[in-house]
Amino acid sequence: MTEQTILTLLLGIIIFDFVLERTLTYLNRKSSKQPIPEELEGIYDEEKYQNSQAYQAEVSKFGLITSSFSFVLLVLAIYNGWFGMLDQWIRTFSPLSLISPLIFFGILFIASDLLNMPFSIYRTFMIEAKYGFNKMTAKTFILDKIKGYLLTIIFGGLLLGILIYFVNAIGSDFWMYFWAVMAAFVLFANLFYTSLILPLFNKLTPLEEGELLSSIKAYCEKVNFPLKNIFILDGSKRSSKGNAFFSGLGRKKKVVLFDTLIEKHTTEELTAVFAHEVGHFKKKHILFGTVFSIALMGFMLFLFSRMAYNAEVSWAMGGQTSALHLNLLAFGILYSPISTILGIIGNVISRKNEFEADRYAKDTYDSAPLIAGLRKMSADHLSNLTPHPAFVFVHYSHPPLKERLRALNN
Ligand SMILES: [Zn+2]
Incomplete structure (x- = not known):
């Protein structure tokens, strides 16, 4: 593929993603305004219902603003070759080509975090606070940021460092070796998440x-x-x-x-x-989920290995020479339609698992208190009780409340 074709493809995918996402959100917002179905009556009183409508309207309007902002920025960056320029600039002072990708992603991480920070502050301290959800103090917010940065530097830096080393030392078969590293990492994270990572943020x-x-x-x-x-x-x-x-x-x-x-x-x-x-445990959902995600990772790394060394991809990103980090970033965009499809498949499986776990609770305990609990939780979260089927199909990892209650009542 020529540089021009790749550039067109990159921009096409970004635009398609944005339009798809906006359409789904629009449909979902419209759908949330329908009258509440009979089975779900009594979850909201009139005041709470109005409150939930106002909350959803605000969240979706805010989502439109943030996603439009990132969309415009990304299109400008790709179209004008800003990522290539960043690569050129890093080359002027980075002594080793092995370190350049780390500097490159480090700068992008900090830049995108700073750009997103005003939005996340607004969401937490204005919107969530207005509806009584936010309990976070400024201190917790800042500490969370610092811990998040440290974890990204340690784990992100370590994994990226290993990837760079493998790409340079092994050649195009690097994906198999890096897959093994990633699989070990996923298992480690799964096993130790609640004992090592979670206690950093919560008691x-x-x-x-x-x-x-x-x-x-x-x-x-x-x-x-x-x-x-x-x-x-x-x-x-x-x-x-x-x-x-x-x-x-x-x-x-x-x-x-x-x-x-x-x-x-x-x-x-x-x-x-x-x-x-x-x-979820008895039905082995966690185990299957882990195996599934490790398998997908192998597939993704294999695809990436096909374009990791391609100079045209780097040129399309505005680079002068082939650069691993430019190709990795481009790959992230080119892979997104596949990842959307895989995400949908994952959600279909996850919704099926939720029905199974509900069924298990019904068979081994009782359905009435689960129904009562689910209804209460939806009300407390001011959830959309009538989501659009297309939005549910793409984004919902849990079935809509109406379907869960119907299954539990059967
Ligand atoms: Zn569940």
Whole structure:
């Protein structure tokens, strides 16, 4: 492919992505204004319903502004060859070509973070705060930033460093070796996320003696799940939105319940949510998800190895000579249609898994408290109760509430 064709392709994909995303969001916003279906009546009172409409309108308007901003910036950068210019400039002082990609991505990371910061501050401290969701102080926001930067430097820098080394030392077969490194990294992250990474941001405490623990204890005995793996997370440090999740593999598995969830739900509802999370483990969803993502990574790295050394790609990005980092960035854009399709497949599987976990909770515990809990959670999050099917198909990792309740009632 010529430089010109690649440039056209890059711009075409960016424009297509933007138009698709905007169309889906527009449809979804329109769909959210329909009357609430019968099955979901009573979730919102009139005031809460108006509140949810106002919240969704504000979030989608804000999304239009931020995505338009990034879109225009990216198109300008690609069209004018700004990434190539950055590469030229780095070459004037970077002593080793091995370090240039690290400097290149370091600068891009800082620049994009600074450009996005006003938006994320506005979203957290204006929109989320206005609807009573934000519990984050400025101090937590700044500390989160610093920790996020450190983690990116350590893990991002390390992985990128290994990739650069392999690309230069091994040649086009580098993808197999780097795949092994990435697979090890994903497994490591999965196993140690709740014990090493999460505690940097949140406090995890074991569930204390009481009504909830007794109820969960009885359930655990019934389904043979080790009780020592249940933790409470201080989600209230950042947001009033309650949540629960399952993490880890094998003996490292953990169920994490947010304190904000515990605050608002009854013991039965919480046990049902817990049963749903145990369902994910028993049905091996986490294991399959991990294997699936490692397989996709291999596919992606193989594709990247086909264009890692291509000079035309670097020229299309505005570079003068072939540069790994320019090609890697271009690859990220060229790969995005594939990643959109894979994302949709992943979401289809994930929604199926959610139904399975709900079913597991229903069979081993009870459906009524799960229904009550899900309804309450939707109301607390001011969720869109009538999302557009196309938006659900592309973006929803969980089925819409209406479908979940229908399945639970059957
Ligand atoms: Zn789930």
